[in-house]
Amino acid sequence: MGVLKMNIDHQVEIFNKQAGKYYKRAKQKNMDFRLRRKLLQSATGDILELSVGAGMSFQFYPKSSRITAVDFSPNMINRAKLVAADQGRQVDFRLGNVEEIALPEKTYDTVISTLSLCSYPHPEKVLKRMASWCKEDGKILLFEHGISTNTFVAWIQHKTNSFYFKKVGCHTNRDILKLVQESPLSIVKSEHYVLNTVHLIWAKPV
Ligand SMILES: C[S@@+](CC[C@H](N)C(=O)[O-])C[C@H]1O[C@@H](n2cnc3c(N)ncnc32)[C@H](O)[C@@H]1O
Secondary structure, eight states, X not given: OOOOOOOHHHHHHHHHHHHHHHHHXXXXXXXXXXXXXXXXXXXXXXXXXXXXXXXXXXXXXXXXXXXXXXXXXXXXXHHHHHHHHHTTOOEEEEESOTTTOOOOTTOEEEEEEESXXXXXXXXXXXXXXXXXXXXXXXXXXXEEEOOOSSHHHHHHHHHHHHHHHHHHSOXXXXXXXXXXXXXXXEEEEEEEEXXXXXXXXXXXXX
């Protein structure tokens, strides 16, 4: 499958340019919205959201939750700040690279990643970090996209992966389930959609 290489500053720029699009999406009640709601209603307590984007998921968290949100794109963080202010939520925003940022171990009740395992150079490292930041009895919630089990769709995904990565900064052909199964996360429940390209995963640290 391989990892395509890109300078991190260039990848930040690619996501900076998409911040407006993500901000608009936060208001659309489409399939993405329904799947997020289904998964994120399980979020409780102290929440750590990785690669928060424009804050699309804030609306699904309990009003009482404390949120820490990380992203390496200043434009995404700025949009997410607007969304948080709009919803009257206090969010501790951290600008930084999820692969490098220092966060306290075994601290968060819920660690969340939506549509971001596709972007990291080392997704297995991020999964390991998620497990380490989550409390032992906490939850890890994932809404991710990746390679289909349908061979024709998978073929298209492999063919378009390089183009897509250069254009939007994410891989289309990662085997998300395999990555999670081989990580220090234990899957509690999972659901799969759109020819198994989209996954909702409820997990916990091993
Ligand atoms: C496809 S968007 C998803 C945004 C958001 N999670 C959502 O579901 O709407 C991917 C996000 O990951 C962020 N990102 C990608 N790689 C990152 C990294 N290494 N560290 C921090 N943020 C990263 C991007 O800036 C972008 O906001």
